[in-house]
Amino acid sequence: MSPPIAARNIHESIDVITRSLNAVAAPIYVKGQDHRWLFANVACCQLLNSSLEQLVGCLDQDVPALVDAGTLGAQDEGFFQSGETPDPQPITIATASGRHQVTCSRTRLETASGPILINTLQVVGELAQVRQTNYELRQQLEERNGALEKLIEFEATLKRITDRVRDSLDEKQILQTAVQEITEALNVRGSNTSLYDLEQGTSTIYYEFTTLPSDRGRVSQMEAFPEVYHQLLEGQYLQFCSIAPNPVRGLVSMLACSIFDDRGVLGDLWLINDKDHGFSEYEIRLVQQVANQCAIAIRQARLYQESQSQVRELEQVNNLKDDFLSTVSHELRTPVTSMRVALQLLGVTLSQELGMEQELTSPDAQQSRIARYYRILKEECEREISLINDLLDLQRLDVGNHDLALQTIQLDEWLPALVNSFQERATSRQQQLEIVLNDNLSVIRSDLSSLDRIWAELLNNACKYTPPGGQITLSVLPGQEDMAKFDLINTGVEIPQDELPRIFDKFYRVPSADPWKQGGTGLGLALVQKLVQHIGGVINVESGNNQTCFTIELPLSLEK
Incomplete structure (x- = not known):
């Protein structure tokens, strides 16, 4: 340096x-x-x-x-x-x-x-x-x-030109800025810049800044001027004076520098001045440096455009996937709902004729084949309906077509009732489930249906992934700036650090994290995140020291 x-x-x-x-x-x-x-x-x-x-x-x-x-x-x-x-x-x-x-x-x-x-x-x-x-x-x-x-x-x-050139990710703006700045800085009659097509062996003038008649768009065959392009393709510069007067420009002096980097030559930068002008070492160095900065900026612009194109392609694929899932979900909802109704009627008939309702309360080994088959059909039908509902809810949240029904919620009444519905399940799995409420936080104004869905999914996951003897604790504390903070901690299980960024992705499930082998669709946490954002909150997860904590911060009073 x-x-x-x-x-x-x-x-x-x-x-x-x-x-x-x-x-x-x-x-x-x-x-x-x-x-x-x-x-x-x-x-x-x-x-x-x-x-x-x-x-x-x-x-x-x-x-x-x-x-x-x-x-x-x-x-x-x-x-x-x-x-x-x-x-x-x-x-x-x-x-x-x-x-x-x-x-x-x-x-x-x-x-x-x-x-x-x-x-x-x-x-x-x-x-x-x-x-x-x-x-x-x-x-x-x-x-x-x-x-x-x-x-x-x-x-x-050089710094002024470099700053202007490299601040842009637009190839057109980069080259136009370069020719304008170099022309004004050196006070020459004009300048232009060309880009090469090495496969076709052509050089095309794309941008210029000059008081002379325009050459923009002119295409030159490199093989027609080997004494010029041989040096430029080698990354060298050259300056010369015209021998015969140009019909438009007359006799002029010219300086040409390659726009190149370690990956090859991209084009060239030309300066044009009066016939008696010899470009000094200072001017040549400046033009070379500007050409080098143009090469860097062009590479960056092209990489950016490629990445943007890839992003658009991925977005298109993702939209096609979402459209497909939405269409399939709508098409499946009617027949699956009909299946549920048929199963309900079948259950009533079997209970009346065979007493199956009583039999379903017995251990699996004591149930008849009809009862087991009926139970499997009913459970799988409910799973399919849950999957379809999740897909449709996610689609509505993505397009912003999910209405809010705001109401005042008494936390000391709503949360205990919600948690109690999971107590029997936790007890059967030898898990400890408790709730901790702060006396200074009693009510919030939000969408109750969204909150029910969020905490039902998170508590269901906590029960699903907590091993026997584990502790599940839901605590509520005042947050910062009129926010309520909810922490759901379950012990005995950790999410690998490299998996944490992906757990809110659709259809993603952490490998080997289900001790009860219950399976799932991988849509639950994606839906939870969307719902939390829908009601103005944020959700974060931390895992370590043999425990996992989901933290949700919600506004105390949500406004439409």
Whole structure:
């Protein structure tokens, strides 16, 4: 990763100063605004008879050779403050050859860490040469600062274009943005972008931004221009000028860059300008970077479109499945209902003639074959009716065709009655079933039929999957922001963590989780989730530490 621009600026400035000042024959030193010396070139060290290590970090009065250290410091301070030295006086220095008068030529330079002073010492009589040297130094620094400003501009332009290109998942918008931004950034006459059909060997211009006559839609056969497309297909760039004038454009200069990534070439990006314009290294780098960003963005856009297409296909398949199940459910409901009525009449007849009603209360082994067959027929018919009703209810909930009948529900009356209907079943399976109500929560306003269906299904599952000796507890507590919280916990059973995200899917059943081998359709929890959402609530499930907890949060007062 490249260092930040500010850090590179400081580093390069110091590097330029060091190399440049050591190459100058005149004595020069650099100090900060705190008057501590930062650098002295070789000539200055020789003049002051001190090493660079002895001078760096010193104040003026710490330099032995400076006889007029106070005068020098005052003049430097004045230059720091105003950028000039009024009525400068020569400074006396003591060298090995005696005392000399020197004049000072000062330059203030702004850096990222603050202003610095570059002071050229000139023995009286050599001032003209020093001024020329100082001028050349300033020129070098200005050229380097200009290069740094160009680099900053390049990075800002690239970031702006990259952000706009990669923010889109629309291939058309990506390419149109790229040609517009690059044309305006480089101030060229126009640009266009083509996409390749490698199987057909063609390049088609899809988008452009230009003041020239439009070429959009033009198809080029790659084999007709091998000198161009051979390089572009290799991921290279090329620039050239037209030899013969184009009937419309005249003579122009052109730059072409491939739009490619590690999976291959997708297309190209062309820039067009006046015939005398040569594209600089800066412009070529910018176009290459933009082309690379276009390749990334196009791949992302195509992957997104593919995923959206797959989602639409899956939705269509799911809708077909739902339509099929809805149709089949409606068609089956009438004959199955007729079967139920026939079974009821058959049961009445068999009870009157054979006393089967009494026989059905006996253990299975003591029942006659007729009684067993009748019981099996009745149970399976009820299972089919339950399945059909679940499918139809799910279909109505999916399309929003499930009416709400709101009423005030007394929790201390409704829940105990509901739980008591499962007590006999739990006791027969050696399970403990209890309910815990909070005294501060007595009523809610909701749809009673939906609540009955939700808790009948969850309690039925709790009894179905809890092993003998397990505990089933339904507790009700006040929730947050006018919500009621219901927790149904059953012990002795866990749902694997990788199965939890799927338990509310239609027809999904957790493998090997039914100790009583009672079977099921896998629609119960899907219906529960839909009903909870229908009455404005949310349902969550957690499983671990040898227990499973279903949590439902419902509004205390549901409004239509």
